[in-house]
Amino acid sequence: MHNKSVAELSRDLESGKVSSVELAQQFLDRIKQQDDQFNSFISVTEDQALADAKAADEQRAAGNATPWTGIPFAHKDIFCTSGVRTTCGSRMLENFVPPYNATVTENFRKAGAVCLGKTNMDEFAMGSSNESSHFGPVTNPWGLSNGEKRVPGGSSGGSAAAVAARLVPAATATDTGGSIRQPAALCGITGLKPTYGRVSRYGMIAFASSLDQGGTMARTAEDNALMLNVMAGFDPKDSTSVDRAVPDYTATLNEPLKGLRIGLPKEYFSDQLSPAMEEQVRAAVKEYEKLGATVKEVSLPNAKLAIAAYYVIAPAEASANLSRFDGVRYGYRCEDPKDLMDLYTRTRAEGFGTEVKRRILVGTYALSAGYFDAYYLKAQKVRRLIQQDFINAFKEVDVLMSPTTPSPAFAQGEKTSDPVTMYLEDIFTIAVNLAGVPAMSVPAGFVDGLPVGLQIIANYFDEARLLNAAHQFQQVTDWHQREPQ
Amino acid sequence: MQWDIVIGLEIHVQLATQTKIFSGSSTAYGAEPNTQANAVDLAMPGTLPVPNEQAFRYAIMFGLAVNAEIERRSVFERKNYFYPDLPKGYQTTQLERPIVGPGHVDIDLANGQTKRVRIHHAHLEEDAGKSLHEDFHGMTGVDLNRAGTPLIEVVTEPDMSNAEEAVAFAKKLHSLVTSLGICDGDMSQGSMRFDVNISLKPKGSDTLGTRTETKNLNSFRFMEQAIAHEVERQMDILEDGGVIVQETRLYNGDRDESRSMRTKEEANDYRYFPCPDLLPVEIDDAFIEHARSRLPELPDARKARFKEQYSLNDYDAGLLSGDAKLSAFFEEAVSHGKDAKLTANWIQGEFSARLNAEEKTVAESPITGAQLGDLIVRIADNTVSSSGAKKVFETLWNGESDNVDAIIDAQGLKQVSDTGELEKMVDEVLAGMPDQVAQYQGEDDPKKRKKMLGGFMGPLMKASKGQGNPKLFNEILVKKLGG
Numbered sequence: 001m002h003n004k005s006v007a008e009l010s011r012d013l014e015s016g017k018v019s020s021v022e023l024a025q026q027f028l029d030r031i032k033q034q035d036d037q038f039n040s041f042i043s044v045t046e047d048q049a050l051a052d053a054k055a056a057d058e059q060r061a062a063g064n065a066t067p068w069t070g071i072p073f074a075h076k077d078i079f080c081t082s083g084v085r086t087t088c089g090s091r092m093l094e095n096f097v098p099p100y101n102a103t104v105t106e107n108f109r110k111a112g113a114v115c116l117g118k119t120n121m122d123e124f125a126m127g128s129s130n131e132s133s134h135f136g137p138v139t140n141p142w143g144l145s146n147g148e149k150r151v152p153g154g155s156s157g158g159s160a161a162a163v164a165a166r167l168v169p170a171a172t173a174t175d176t177g178g179s180i181r182q183p184a185a186l187c188g189i190t191g192l193k194p195t196y197g198r199v200s201r202y203g204m205i206a207f208a209s210s211l212d213q214g215g216t217m218a219r220t221a222e223d224n225a226l227m228l229n230v231m232a233g234f235d236p237k238d239s240t241s242v243d244r245a246v247p248d249y250t251a252t253l254n255e256p257l258k259g260l261r262i263g264l265p266k267e268y269f270s271d272q273l274s275p276a277m278e279e280q281v282r283a284a285v286k287e288y289e290k291l292g293a294t295v296k297e298v299s300l301p302n303a304k305l306a307i308a309a310y311y312v313i314a315p316a317e318a319s320a321n322l323s324r325f326d327g328v329r330y331g332y333r334c335e336d337p338k339d340l341m342d343l344y345t346r347t348r349a350e351g352f353g354t355e356v357k358r359r360i361l362v363g364t365y366a367l368s369a370g371y372f373d374a375y376y377l378k379a380q381k382v383r384r385l386i387q388q389d390f391i392n393a394f395k396e397v398d399v400l401m402s403p404t405t406p407s408p409a410f411a412q413g414e415k416t417s418d419p420v421t422m423y424l425e426d427i428f429t430i431a432v433n434l435a436g437v438p439a440m441s442v443p444a445g446f447v448d449g450l451p452v453g454l455q456i457i458a459n460y461f462d463e464a465r466l467l468n469a470a471h472q473f474q475q476v477t478d479w480h481q482r483e484p485q
Numbered sequence: 486m487q488w489d490i491v492i493g494l495e496i497h498v499q500l501a502t503q504t505k506i507f508s509g510s511s512t513a514y515g516a517e518p519n520t521q522a523n524a525v526d527l528a529m530p531g532t533l534p535v536p537n538e539q540a541f542r543y544a545i546m547f548g549l550a551v552n553a554e555i556e557r558r559s560v561f562e563r564k565n566y567f568y569p570d571l572p573k574g575y576q577t578t579q580l581e582r583p584i585v586g587p588g589h590v591d592i593d594l595a596n597g598q599t600k601r602v603r604i605h606h607a608h609l610e611e612d613a614g615k616s617l618h619e620d621f622h623g624m625t626g627v628d629l630n631r632a633g634t635p636l637i638e639v640v641t642e643p644d645m646s647n648a649e650e651a652v653a654f655a656k657k658l659h660s661l662v663t664s665l666g667i668c669d670g671d672m673s674q675g676s677m678r679f680d681v682n683i684s685l686k687p688k689g690s691d692t693l694g695t696r697t698e699t700k701n702l703n704s705f706r707f708m709e710q711a712i713a714h715e716v717e718r719q720m721d722i723l724e725d726g727g728v729i730v731q732e733t734r735l736y737n738g739d740r741d742e743s744r745s746m747r748t749k750e751e752a753n754d755y756r757y758f759p760c761p762d763l764l765p766v767e768i769d770d771a772f773i774e775h776a777r778s779r780l781p782e783l784p785d786a787r788k789a790r791f792k793e794q795y796s797l798n799d800y801d802a803g804l805l806s807g808d809a810k811l812s813a814f815f816e817e818a819v820s821h822g823k824d825a826k827l828t829a830n831w832i833q834g835e836f837s838a839r840l841n842a843e844e845k846t847v848a849e850s851p852i853t854g855a856q857l858g859d860l861i862v863r864i865a866d867n868t869v870s871s872s873g874a875k876k877v878f879e880t881l882w883n884g885e886s887d888n889v890d891a892i893i894d895a896q897g898l899k900q901v902s903d904t905g906e907l908e909k910m911v912d913e914v915l916a917g918m919p920d921q922v923a924q925y926q927g928e929d930d931p932k933k934r935k936k937m938l939g940g941f942m943g944p945l946m947k948a949s950k951g952q953g954n955p956k957l958f959n960e961i962l963v964k965k966l967g968g
Contacts, residue, residue, distance in 0.1 A: 369756075
C-alpha cells in the first residue's frame with residue numbers, strides 16, 4: 001500500500017478496496033515505526049487525521065468524493081494550520097498555534113484530503129540541507145543502508161524525506177531558491193515549483209515574499225498534477241496571486257512529446273557539475289530525444305549573477321518579514337525582559353537560529369542608508385536581466401533542462417561551517433525564482449547509489465507542459481519508482 | 486535682528502473608509518481595545534495585505550481637490566522600525582511614487598489677501614496602533630484597533646511665514662477633507678494630526694536655516710501656540726549666538742513647553758524598500774474620472790456661490806462655507822427662514838456659542854437647520870423680539886419642544902404689535918418721566934437725542950412685560966416726543 005501513488009490510492013478508495021481510516025492508520029503506523037531515523041515530521045496529528053479520515057469516508061459514502069477525499073498527505077510546517085502548531089522550524093514559533101488556515105491548507109481540507117502532520121524544514125525555510133531546523137536535522141532515506149547520514153536537501157527536507165521513505169504519498173512544500181527542487185532531487189522524488197503567483201501565499205509563513213512559492217512533492221508527475229489541481233488559483237487574500245484560469249493539469253499528461261523543443265543552458269553544464277552527474281542528465285535528455293523532442297544549446301548569459309543577486313534580495317525581504325517576531329504578540333518571548341530593548345534583543349537572539357540571524361543581518365545591511373543602491377537596487381537590475389534571459393530562451397525552446405543540483409546528497413555536517421559552499425547548492429535552481437518561471441525536478445538516475453535530479457524549466461504559467469514532459473519521461477523510466485532500502 | 490519665519494506642514498489625515506487599508510477590520514473609533522484587529526492587523530505569520538480600493542479613491546479625490554497630478558503607478562514601501570504598536574515591524578507607506586503629486590491650496594488671510602501654499606505630495610499609508618502607558622503599573626498596553634487605519638500624509642512646501650498662515654492652511658485643509666467626505670475631521674479623536682517644520686533665517690536671506698519638527702499637534706490652538714513657542718525658542722538661541730539642532734520635538738499644550746524627542750543623529754535608518762507583498766497599483770483614467778465625478782462642491786466654489794446666491798459678504802460667506810456640515814445647516818435654515826443675513830448672524834452668534842460651550846459638532850446639534858429657519862421667519866416678521874427668540878432657541882436646544890410657533894404661544898413670547906395698546910403704554914410711561922421728557926425736548930443734537938430715546942425703552946419693555954415690539958415703541962416715542 002505504501003508504494004502506491006495518490007492516483008492509485010484514489011482509485012482504491014473509490015472502489016472500496018480500502019477506507020480512508022485504514023489508509024490513515026497504515027501511514028500513521030509507518031511514521032511511528034520509521035520516522036525516528038529520518039526526523040521528517042515536527043508534529044504528527046494522529047487524532048485529527050483519524051477524525052478527518054472518518055469524515056472523508058462519510059463524505060465518500062454520501063457521494064461527494066473528490067480525487068483527494070481520504071488521501072493521506074503532509075504539510076510542510078510553513079503552512080498555517082488552524083488549531084495545529086505551526087513552527088516554521090523555529091524556536092520562535094515552537095508553541096505557535098495559528099487560529100487560521102493557509103489558503104493551501106484550506107484548499108486541501110475542502111478537497112477532503114487527510115493531513116497526517118507537519119514536516120520538518122530549515123528554520124524559516126533558510127537552508128539547503130535541513131540542518132538549520134530547531135527540531136533537529138532530517139536524514140535522507142538514501143544512503144542510510146550504507147550507514148551514511150546524508151542530508152535530504154532543504155528547506156523542504158522533511159517533506160522530501162517523508163515522501164521518499166513512503167511515510168506519505170505526497171506533501172506540500174515551498175521553494176524560494178530551490179527548496180522544492182533541490183530536496184526532491186536529493187531524495188529521488190518529483191517536485192514542482194509553480195510560476196510565482198500561481199499558488200496563494202496567504203498563511204504560508206514568509207521568507208522572501210517576491211520569491212516564495214508553494215508547490216508540490218510526490219513520487220510521480222501525475223501526483224504532482226493532482227496536487228497542483230488543488231493548490232493553484234487566484235486568492236483574493238494574496239494580492240500577488242494571479243487571476244488566471246487553472247487548467248486540469250492531469251488532462252494533458254499524456255500528450256505526445258513529438259516536436260518538444262528542449263534547450264540546454266550551457267551555463268548549467270559548467271565545470272561545477274561532476275562528470276558522473278552530467279552523464280546521468282545527458283542520458284535523460286537522450287530519452288526525450290527518443291520520445292521525439294529536439295535538443296539545442298541555449299544561453300542564460302546572466303545566470304552566473306543569480307546567486308549574488310539572490311543573496312541580496314532574499315535576505316533584504318527576510319529582514320523585514322521577520323521583524324514581526326518581536327516577542328510582543330505571539331511566539332517566543334525571553335524570560336523577564338527588563339525593558340523594551342531587552343525584550344527585543346533577547347527574544348530575537350534566543351528565538352532565532354544562526355542562519356536566520358545571518359540572513360537578517362545581511363538583509364539589514366543591504367538595505368541600509370549608503371548601501372541600498374549598491375546592493376538592493378543593483379540586485380534588482382540583475383534580476384530583470386535574468387528574467388529577460390529566460391524570456392529570450394523561451395522564444396527558441398519550449399522547456400529548458402539541466403541538472404537540479406551540482407552533486408548528489410552530501411553528508412550531514414559537511415557544509416554547515418561554510419555558508420557560501422552551502423549557498424552554491426542552489427546554483428542551478430535560484431535563477432528560476434528570480435525570474436518567477438515554473439520548474440520541476442524529476443528523478444533521472446543515480447550516482448554512487450544516490451539519486452540525481454533532472455531540472456525542467458518552462459515559461460510562465462506553463463506548468464501543464466512541465467507535468468506532461470515529466471509524466472512522459474516517467475512512462476519510459478523507473479527512477480521515480482526506486483525505493484531507498 | 487529681524488528674522489523670517491519659514492513653516493512647512495505635514496498633516497496626517499485619517500480616511501473615513503469603513504475598513505482598514507490592508508484588511509477587512511472596522512475602522513470605527515472607540516471600540517474595546519484590540520476588538521478591531523484581525524490576524525492581518527496583528528501581523529500573524531503568513532498573513533498578507535490586500536489594498537482597500539476606497540482608500541485609493543479617497544486619496545485621488547483629495548489630489549483632484551488640491552489641483553494635483555495623480556500618480557498612475559503607485560508603489561508602496563516598507564518603512565522599518567521596531568515599536569510595540571507597529572505589529573509588522575514596518576509601516577507600509579509610500580516614498581518614491583506617492584499617489585498624489587505636487588498641487589496647491591489657496592488660503593484667505595485676515596488682511597483680505599489670498600496666499601497660495603504648494604503641496605509637495607500626499608501619500609497613502611497605514612496608521613500604527615496605540616501604546617497605552619497608563620493603568621498598567623509600569624508596563625505598556627498595546628491597542629491595535631487603530632493599526633492599519635488608512636491615512637494620507639499631506640506634505641506642504643515651506644510656504645508659510647507665520648502662525649496665522651499655518652493655521653489658516655490647516656483650517657482650509659480641514660474644510661477640504663470634511664467637504665470631500667474623506668475624513669470625519671474629528672481632531673480630538675486624532676482624525677487629523679499636524680507636524681510643523683519651522684526654521685528661521687535672517688530677514689531677506691535666501692538660505693534656509695536649520696529646521697525642527699514639532700510632532701502630533703491635534704488642535705488648531707495647540708498648533709498656533711506651538712509655532713509661537715518654537716519661533717521664540719529658536720530666536721532666543723540664534724540671538725544668543727547659538728545654533729539650532731535639527732531634531733524632532735514634542736509640544737505639551739497644557740504647559741506650553743516643548744522637549745526634544747530625538748535628534749537627527751538618533752534618527753532611525755528606516756531602510757525603505759518596495760513592499761514585495763503589494764504589486765504596484767495601476768490607476769487608469771476611468772478610475773480617476775469616477776473619483777472626479779464624485780467630487781462634491783468644494784469650499785472655494787461654495788463660498789463664491791454663497792456670496793452670489795445669498796448676497797453674503799466675504800466674511801460671512803467664508804465662515805459658513807468652510808465646514809461642509811455647517812454649510813448644509815446654513816442652507817437648510819435659509820430655505821426655511823429666507824433672510825440669509827439674519828440666518829448667518831444667528832449661526833455665527835447663538836448657535837456657534839452653544840456648540841462651543843457644549844463642545845459639540847454641527848452634526849451633534851440638537852436643533853435642526855429647519856427649526857432655526859422657522860425661528861428666523863418669526864424674528865423677521867416681528868412675531869418675536871430678539872430676546873424672545875433667544876428663549877425659543879433655548880427651548881429648542883433643550884429639546885423641550887420642536888415647534889417654534891408652539892413655543893412662542895406656550896411661553897407667551899408673541900410681541901405686542903397693536904399700536905393702540907402700545908401708544909397707551911407710551912403715554913403712561915412718559916407721564917411718569919416728566920424730567921426726562923423735558924430734557925429730551927431741550928436737546929438739539931440728534932445723536933444725543935437718539936441716545937436719550939434709549940432711556941425710555943427700558944421702562945417701556947418693563948411695562949409691556951417684554952412683549953412690546955421695540956421697533957414700534959421707537960416709532961411711537963419719536964412721534965410723541967416730537968421728532
